[in-house]
Every structure is written in C-alpha cells, then in structure tokens.
Amino acid sequence: MKMPELDRDVLARRDEIVTALKSIVADGGVIDDAAGLRAYECDGLSAYRQRPMVVVLPENTEEVSQLLRYCHDNGIKVVARGSGTSLSGGSLPLGDSVVLGLGKFNRILDIDYANRCVVTQPGVANLAISHAVAEESFYYAPDPSSQIVCSIGGNIAENSGGVHCLKYGLTTNNVLGVEMVLINGDIVRFGGKHLDAPGYDMLGLITGSEGLLGVITEVTVRILRKPPTARALLLGFDKAEAAGDCVAAIIGAGIVPGGMEMMDRPAIKATEEFVQAGYPLDVEALLIVELDGPEVEVDYLIGRVEEIAKNNGAGYLRISENEDEREKFWAGRKAAFPAVGRLAPDYYCMDGTIPRAKLPQVLARIRELSDQYGLAVANVFHAGDGNLHPLIMYDANNPGELEKTEEFGGEILKYCVEVGGVLTGEHGVGVEKRDLMGSMFTETDLNQQQRVKCAFDPSSLLNPGKVFPTLHRCAELGRVHVHRGEIRFPNIPRF
Amino acid sequence: MADETLQPSSADELADIVAQAADAGAALKVQGRGTKDGWGRPVDAPLAVSTAGLAGISLYEPEELVLSAAAGTPISAIRQSLEQHNQFLPFEPPDLGPLWGAEPDSGTLGGVIAANLSGSRRLQAGAARDHLLGFEAVNGRGELFKSGGRVVKNVTGFDLSKLMAGSFGTLGVMTSITIKVLPNPEKTRTVLIYGLNETTGVEALSRALQSPLEVNGAAYLPAPAAARSTVDYVSGSGKSVTAIRLQGPGPSVETRCDEMRALMGEFGEVEELHFHNSKTLWEEIGNVGGLLGEDDSILWRLSVAPTDGPAVAQDIANGCGGEAYFDWGGGLIWLSLPADGGCHDGDVRGAVAAKGGHATLMRAPENVRREVFVFEPQAAAVAGIQANLKTSFDPKLILNPGRMYPETGGGG
Numbered sequence: 001m002k003m004p005e006l007d008r009d010v011l012a013r014r015d016e017i018v019t020a021l022k023s024i025v026a027d028g029g030v031i032d033d034a035a036g037l038r039a040y041e042c043d044g045l046s047a048y049r050q051r052p053m054v055v056v057l058p059e060n061t062e063e064v065s066q067l068l069r070y071c072h073d074n075g076i077k078v079v080a081r082g083s084g085t086s087l088s089g090g091s092l093p094l095g096d097s098v099v100l101g102l103g104k105f106n107r108i109l110d111i112d113y114a115n116r117c118v119v120t121q122p123g124v125a126n127l128a129i130s131h132a133v134a135e136e137s138f139y140y141a142p143d144p145s146s147q148i149v150c151s152i153g154g155n156i157a158e159n160s161g162g163v164h165c166l167k168y169g170l171t172t173n174n175v176l177g178v179e180m181v182l183i184n185g186d187i188v189r190f191g192g193k194h195l196d197a198p199g200y201d202m203l204g205l206i207t208g209s210e211g212l213l214g215v216i217t218e219v220t221v222r223i224l225r226k227p228p229t230a231r232a233l234l235l236g237f238d239k240a241e242a243a244g245d246c247v248a249a250i251i252g253a254g255i256v257p258g259g260m261e262m263m264d265r266p267a268i269k270a271t272e273e274f275v276q277a278g279y280p281l282d283v284e285a286l287l288i289v290e291l292d293g294p295e296v297e298v299d300y301l302i303g304r305v306e307e308i309a310k311n312n313g314a315g316y317l318r319i320s321e322n323e324d325e326r327e328k329f330w331a332g333r334k335a336a337f338p339a340v341g342r343l344a345p346d347y348y349c350m351d352g353t354i355p356r357a358k359l360p361q362v363l364a365r366i367r368e369l370s371d372q373y374g375l376a377v378a379n380v381f382h383a384g385d386g387n388l389h390p391l392i393m394y395d396a397n398n399p400g401e402l403e404k405t406e407e408f409g410g411e412i413l414k415y416c417v418e419v420g421g422v423l424t425g426e427h428g429v430g431v432e433k434r435d436l437m438g439s440m441f442t443e444t445d446l447n448q449q450q451r452v453k454c455a456f457d458p459s460s461l462l463n464p465g466k467v468f469p470t471l472h473r474c475a476e477l478g479r480v481h482v483h484r485g486e487i488r489f490p491n492i493p494r495f
Numbered sequence: 496m497a498d499e500t501l502q503p504s505s506a507d508e509l510a511d512i513v514a515q516a517a518d519a520g521a522a523l524k525v526q527g528r529g530t531k532d533g534w535g536r537p538v539d540a541p542l543a544v545s546t547a548g549l550a551g552i553s554l555y556e557p558e559e560l561v562l563s564a565a566a567g568t569p570i571s572a573i574r575q576s577l578e579q580h581n582q583f584l585p586f587e588p589p590d591l592g593p594l595w596g597a598e599p600d601s602g603t604l605g606g607v608i609a610a611n612l613s614g615s616r617r618l619q620a621g622a623a624r625d626h627l628l629g630f631e632a633v634n635g636r637g638e639l640f641k642s643g644g645r646v647v648k649n650v651t652g653f654d655l656s657k658l659m660a661g662s663f664g665t666l667g668v669m670t671s672i673t674i675k676v677l678p679n680p681e682k683t684r685t686v687l688i689y690g691l692n693e694t695t696g697v698e699a700l701s702r703a704l705q706s707p708l709e710v711n712g713a714a715y716l717p718a719p720a721a722a723r724s725t726v727d728y729v730s731g732s733g734k735s736v737t738a739i740r741l742q743g744p745g746p747s748v749e750t751r752c753d754e755m756r757a758l759m760g761e762f763g764e765v766e767e768l769h770f771h772n773s774k775t776l777w778e779e780i781g782n783v784g785g786l787l788g789e790d791d792s793i794l795w796r797l798s799v800a801p802t803d804g805p806a807v808a809q810d811i812a813n814g815c816g817g818e819a820y821f822d823w824g825g826g827l828i829w830l831s832l833p834a835d836g837g838c839h840d841g842d843v844r845g846a847v848a849a850k851g852g853h854a855t856l857m858r859a860p861e862n863v864r865r866e867v868f869v870f871e872p873q874a875a876a877v878a879g880i881q882a883n884l885k886t887s888f889d890p891k892l893i894l895n896p897g898r899m900y901p902e903t904g905g906g907g
Binding site (some may be wrong): 112113114115116137158159161165169170172173182186187188189190192193194195196197198199200201202203204205207208209225226227228248249251252253254256293294296297300301353354355356357382385386387420421422423424425426427428429433437440441442444445446448449451452453454455456467478480481 | 517613705
C-alpha cells in the first residue's frame with residue numbers, strides 16, 4: 001500500500017511542532033512519546049500500522065480551530081480520529097501527520113424530545129446517545145456493530161450502517177446538523193434542528209467523506225421513539241437461492257423488517273459451536289427476520305412473513321415468543337465474527353453491496369474463488385439491503401497469506417461491482433479499498449470527486465492517502481482544457 | 496428568457512453542447528420542462544439546454560425497490576409505472592409547478608431531484624436527497640460523470656448525490672437518475688383535531704410525533720387555509736384543522752388510529768379521514784397553491800425547528816400580515832404575503848434568524864428575485880466553500896449562473 005511521501009521538512013521540525021501544539025491545547029493534550037504513540041498506530045484494520053508523528057487531544061472547538069490553522073499554515077498533514085474502530089483504515093496515521101483525537105469531546109449537550117433530536121459532541125459513543133434518551137423510550141437508530149465504542153463523529157465520517165439501516169436509514173438519513181472546522185481554521189455550521197439545506201447540501205456531502213473535508217466538533221442527530229414490540233423469525237433453507245427469493249418476496253410484499261440477516265452454512269456452523277444459539281445445522285442458509293413496531297402490526301406481519309417463508313421453501317421455521325427467545329436468535333449472528341475468529345488465526349472482513357437478486361450468483365462465485373485461493377470463507381449478510389460480509393480465514397504468520405487474502409477480497413469486491421453493486425456498503429474506502437476505486441469509477445468520476453476535496457482542502461492536508469488511488473494536485477485538476485472540436489452548435493455565442 | 500432552447504436526444508449530445516459552451520464561456524440555462532422556472536434567481540443566458548429529450552425508464556425492478564430513468568422522464572410517467580406495481584415515491588414530491596403557472600403534474604424526474612422536492616412524509620421518510628441512489632450528469636466541463644449506484648447501502652467515495660439534489664442545475668446537468676421506491680402503504684388514515692390555535696396545534700403535533708404511533712404526516716391549517724380545502728371534513732368545520740397521518744398494514748393503522756384519537760381527544764374535537772379524503776388533503780398540503788389564496792401573492796417557504804414554527808410565524812404576521820400554514824410537525828412554514836404589503840426579505844429572514852433555520856423566497860416577481868436573495872444567504876466561510884464547489888464542477892460558471900446565488904461570492 002503506497003502512502004503519500006513523507007515530508008522530510010516537517011519531520012525535521014518535529015520538536016518545534018510539538019512545542020507549538022502544546023501551546024494550543026491544555027496540559028496533557030499532546031502525546032509525543034513512543035509508548036503513548038503506539039496506541040494510535042492503527043485502527044480496526046490492524047493489518048496496517050503506522051506510528052504518527054504526534055497525537056493531539058483538543059478539548060473544544062476553538063482549540064481544534066487553532067490546531068488546524070497551525071497545521072494549514074505550516075503544511076502539516078492531519079488525520080482525525082474518533083474511537084479508532086474504522087474497518088477500512090480510515091484513521092490510519094501517516095508518519096509525518098498530526099493525529100487529532102476527538103476523545104475529549106465526550107459530552108451530550110442537549111436532549112430535545114419535543115423536536116426529537118440530540119445535540120452532542122462528536123467523541124460520544126453511538127450507543128451512549130441511545131442510553132441517554134432511553135428513559136423516555138427514544139433511541140438513535142443506526143447501530144454499527146461497534147456501537148458500544150465507536151464515536152458518533154466517526155459514524156458521520158464513515159456514514160456508518162448497521163442492522164437497523166434497512167428500515168431506519170444510514171447515518172446520513174439520521175443526521176440533522178454538524179459544526180465543523182475547515183483546514184484553515186474556519187468554524188462552520190451545516191444544518192441544525194430544522195430540515196434541509198439552504199444552499200448545497202453540505203451535510204449530505206460531509207457525511208461519509210472519511211475525514212477528507214474537515215473535522216466535526218458538534219453533531220445534531222434525529223432520535224426515534226422505540227418500537228413497543230419486536231419479534232423475530234428464524235428461517236432455514238436448503239438452498240441459498242431459496243433464502244434469496246424469500247428475502248426478495250418479503251421486501252416485494254411491502255414489508256420492511258427492522259432487520260433481516262443471512263448466514264451461510266460455514267457461518268452457522270461456526271456460531272453454533274461457539275454460542276449454541278440453537279441454529280439448525282442441516283441448512284445451507286439461515287435467515288433472521290425481525291419485525292418491530294406496534295404490537296398489532298408486528299403480530300400481523302409475523303404471520304405474513306411466515307406465509308411467505310413457507311411459500312419460498314423454508315424447511316425450518318421458528319418464531320420468537322418472548323424477548324429471551326428473540327435475543328437467542330440474535331446471539332449467534334452477533335457472535336459471528338468472534339466465532340469465525342476461533343476457526344482460523346486471522347480473518348478478514350469484506351463489505352460489498354449487491355442487488356439482492358444477485359445473491360446466489362455472488363455466493364457461488366465466492367465459493368469458486370475460495371477453492372481457487374485455498375482459503376475458507378464464511379458469509380454473513382445484511383440480506384435486506386444486499387450488504388455482504390464475507391469473512392476470509394487466513395494465517396498472517398504464513399508468508400504471503402495476507403497478500404493472497406487481500407487479493408481474494410479484491411476479487412470478491414470487483415465481482416460485486418460487476419453484478420451492479422458497490423465496493424463498500426458501510427465500512428468505507430479508507431486505505432483498504434482505495435486502489436480498487438478504479439473498478440467502479442472512471443478517471444473522470446474520480447477527478448470530479450477529487451475536485452470536491454480541493455474545494456475544502458486545496459493543499460490536501462486532511463487525511464491524504466485515503467479514498468483516492470491517485471493523488472492529483474488541485475492546481476492540475478482545476479485546469480480547464482479547451483476542446484475546440486468541430487463547432488456543432490453555431491448558436492452558442494463565442495467570446 | 497433564453498433566445499433558443501436546445502433539446503439533445505442523448506447524453507453524449509448534451510455533453511457536446513456543454514463542452515462547446517464551456518469553450519466559448521457561454522452561459523447555459525439548464526432545465527427539464529421549465530415548470531419551476533420561477534423558483535430561484537432569474538438566469539440570464541441566451542441559450543437554454545433542456546433534458547426533455549432524454550426520457551424513458553431504463554430499469555425498474557419492483558422487488559428490488561429501484562428505478563432508473565433518464566432525467567427528462569415526466570414525473571407523471573414515473574408515477575404511472577410505479578402505480579402499475581402498487582409502488583410510489585416515498586418522499587412524496589409535491590407538484591409545485593402550478594405555483595408558477597405550469598400545468599399540473601407536468602415536470603420531470605430531473606426537476607424533482609434538482610429541486611430536492613419532498614412532501615409531508617419528509618419528516619419520517621426523508622427528502623428526495625435520501626432516495627437518490629445514484630446519477631449520471633454532465634459537469635460544466637462537458638464531461639459525463641457518475642456517482643453512487645443502484646443499491647441503498649453504499650459508502651464508496653463522496654456522496655455527490657446529496658450535492659446534486661437541490662443544486663438546481665448549477666453543478667451539472669443530470670442525464671440519468673436512480674432512485675429508491677417503496678410499495679404503497681396498505682392503509683391510510685388521517686386524524687383531524689378541530690379548532691386549536693397555532694401553538695396548541697403544533698403542541699398536539701409534537702405529542703403525536705413523540706408517540707410510538709408512527710406518524711408520517713403532521714400539519715396544521717389555520718381556519719382560512721382549512722376553509723379552502725376541497726375535503727368537506729376539513730373545509731366544513733369553519734375552524735383550524737390539525738392533521739395527523741397514519742399509514743401501514745391494515746390492522747396496524749386501525750389500532751393506531753384509535754389510539755391516536757384517544758391521545759388527541761384531550762386537545763379538542765377529533766375526526767378521521769379515510770383513504771380518498773386523506774389523499775386529497777395531503778396533496779393539497781404538499782402542493783400549497785389551493786390552500787393559500789391569491790395567485791400573485793409573495794410565497795415563502797421557511798424551515799425551522801418544529802417547536803419554533805408558531806413563534807416565527809407569529810413574529811412575521813405581527814409585522815407583515817399575510818397567511819401561513821405548517822407541515823413537518825411545525826417545522827415547515829408556507830407563508831403567503833400580500834404582493835404590495837411593504838414587507839421585505841429582511842422582515843422574514845430576521846424572524847427566522849432569531850430562532851435558527853432558513854427561508855426561501857418561492858414566488859415573487861422577477862425584478863424582486865433579482866434584487867433579493869431567493870435562497871438563504873450564507874455565512875462567509877460557507878459561502879466561500881459553496882463558491883469553490885460550484886467552480887469544482889463548473890469552472891467557467893456556465894451552468895444556470897446565478898440561479899441560486901449571485902456568482903460573485905456565492906452569498907453572504
């Protein structure tokens with residue numbers, strides 16, 4: 001993985017830079033010793049590691065503004081970091097970068113039930129927002145699997161998803177406003193407790209921009225009333241195709257479950273051995289379908305899904321009759337990653353999205369590739385929205401096996417694109433999928449995206465080396481080429 | 496008005512036109528069928544380019560809940576196709592064209608997206624921007640580019656769909672659009688509460704929206720607006736009407752409707768509307784024109800925090816008179832001011848700024864729209880970024896120049 005060249009001049013001035021940063025933030029807010037820096041050398045994608053030049057932990061927006069202005073004026077790269085749970089290397093440091101940690105932004109500022117929103121600092125954990133409003137039976141809907149620790153600011157940077165996104169939307173559909181600091185230190189606000197943007201939809205653009213456009217210092221999110229009831233069905237199929245058809249039939253019938261998850265045989269086996277959730281072992285595919293809402297609606301829809309499942313050949317069918325049972329259905333799915341982790345020294349989690357109907361075809365291709373590469377795969381799948389998480393098992397101690405695994409993963413993702421899908425559904429591009437971007441986008445597409453980056457950060461100091469496979473200079477991208485071809489539209493006035 | 500309108504029949508031809516206009520530095524007015532021409536600042540361009548020649552649905556997979564169509568496809572054709580499969584556009588785009596004199600239901604899909612049109616369901620289902628999965632467009636360099644895809648869960652690269660929705664053709668000319676669609680709800684009921692004042696009405700809406708009864712429409716019509724409805728239960732009362740919509744599976748809606756009536760009973764006299772009356776009422780609320788009297792009044796659309804709605808409206812009414820009604824639980828205010836009332840954008844924007852939010856001048860004579868900001872002026876730093884964004888797509892500033900903000904500085 002080629003990262004931007006180290007800036008020797010910046011590295012030579014390290015002591016001076018550290019002193020300057022210490023003058024901006026309160027005591028203890030700068031980490032510059034080797035032991036302290038080690039904690040920041042990777043995020044959730046631990047195959048990649050790089051110790052940063054220095055870490056700074058500001059406490060308020062004004063400090064962030066001063067820090068960014070200083071880095072801007074001195075040409076120093078900045079990598080923003082929330083809780084460091086990115087699965088795509090989104091907060092992987094650069095050797096000559098300042099890592100700007102938002103961990104001290106840990107307060108919820110305002111809970112407004114009448115307007116159904118919460119204003120919070122970005123370092124607050126996703127689940128802490130739901131906990132803060134639980135007493136009034138509200139919650140924050142997007143639920144990435146790392147929600148106990150992952151920060152809401154990081155969720156916005158990555159446009160995080162989760163099981164509930166099928167019904168309640170991704171982060172982008174649940175954020176109302178942000179305060180953000182630009183690389184030059186300017187503090188701006190997009191959105192608030194009201195809806196829609198007055199000009200261009202900056203909030204929509206910022207969400208999922210992977211730390212390339214600015215640093216978020218405050219967030220307003222929408223909260224929802226907790227559904228009074230949730231019940232789940234556990235459905236087993238002897239063919240992946242039948243499970244896929246069942247998913248399509250449920251969605252096609254106008255039913256949007258609160259969650260709809262699929263596991264293939266290897267994933268079922270691994271989890272059953274690990275947590276004994278009571279899953280059937282003689283099926284090729286297992287579906288968990290959860291309905292939530294008013295009790296009468298849930299009971300009615302459970303009946304309809306049951307009928308659809310039977311019509312689509314579900315040989316195994318159980319319906320949760322109480323909360324314990326519902327939670328047991330989920331226990332296996334929630335333990336799927338660690339369960340697979342027991343089967344091999346290492347595993348690599350992929351994240352493509354495909355049109356739902358292509359599921360059997362894609363699963364078949366993954367099996368083929370699995371044989372070809374000699375690496376086992378277990379599949380868990382947000383079936384409702386076509387988001388696939390193949391877990392490739394490997395051993396990093398075998399020379400070359402990580403590279404082989406990455407190549408295998410790359411082949412899966414390229415196939416997702418080939419069947420009409422995309423490279424990443426919720427984990428982000430980061431460094432991990434950066435070099436695959438060309439399989440989904442043309443150079444023109446990517447240049448347009450990079451020009452958007454230039455509109456915010458013309459010197460490319462914010463999180464460089466992420467998302468884009470080739471870094472162009474903004475001046476080069478801004479050049480206008482004159483076409484001067486055949487004049488086919490003589491009515492266009494010439495000046 | 497442009498002297499001539501080009502109507503390319505392919506995306507490549509459109510790209511050629513824009514490339515040549517870019518070479519020449521010639522401004523282009525960008526439009527679909529021009530039904531929302533009166534929305535925004537006047538565009539001074541000798542030449543217009545229309546997407547009306549790019550029409551047709553290229554992909555519609557009902558069980559995948561996805562539809563792709565050329566940008567110039569009439570929105571009525573999209574609705575018809577969806578209706579055949581008992582599906583609909585979840586963001587419920589209103590038909591605003593008639594506000595500026597266009598025929599009803601005569602706009603394009605591209606126009607709906609470019610204006611980020613969303614109706615009463617906005618508060619639960621999201622806006623047009625939340626349903627735009629991907630697009631292809633020609634930027635101001637005359638280059639065809641794409642962003643997004645055809646699946647909902649997608650975080651691959653910057654989400655340019657969000658930028659394109661609501662950019663009024665100033666960043667690119669969309670050629671193809673992919674949206675998420677949904678099956679029609681099985682059943683619809685609207686609970687009406689009669690005779691509440693603005694403050695209590697919005698309080699009732701807030702209470703309804705905080706309940707677990709899954710409200711997807713929440714509006715308040717003062718008596719004069721209610722009186723103009725064609726739904727007898729609304730117009731016949733002679734009172735203000737607070738309206739709460741419930742949709743979903745049959746048994747669920749019936750139970751929720753009973754519970755909502757009980758919940759709202761403490762606010763006032765309660766009635767309920769069934770499917771057809773509901774449909775008519777919410778169309779009237781979305782389309783505005785029928786509920787706000789005069790055809791030549793000055794129209795504003797204000798977006799504020801829902802609980803601030805009544806105070807903002809009252810503040811404006813005190814100084815300017817006029818009429819208003821509320822959607823989005825109080826957060827969306829449609830405001831009609833007399834054309835010669837002597838009230839200016841400063842009066843309206845001042846009231847909104849006091850609470851936070853933004854105001855759009857939706858209908859006003861051309862000379863007024865030249866002189867005042869149509870879209871909310873932005874803070875200097877934001878205006879700077881927006882101007883940079885415009886240049887990043889359209890370096891020669893040829894696409895709908897000035898439609899949203901004067902090109903010199905981008906507002907503020």
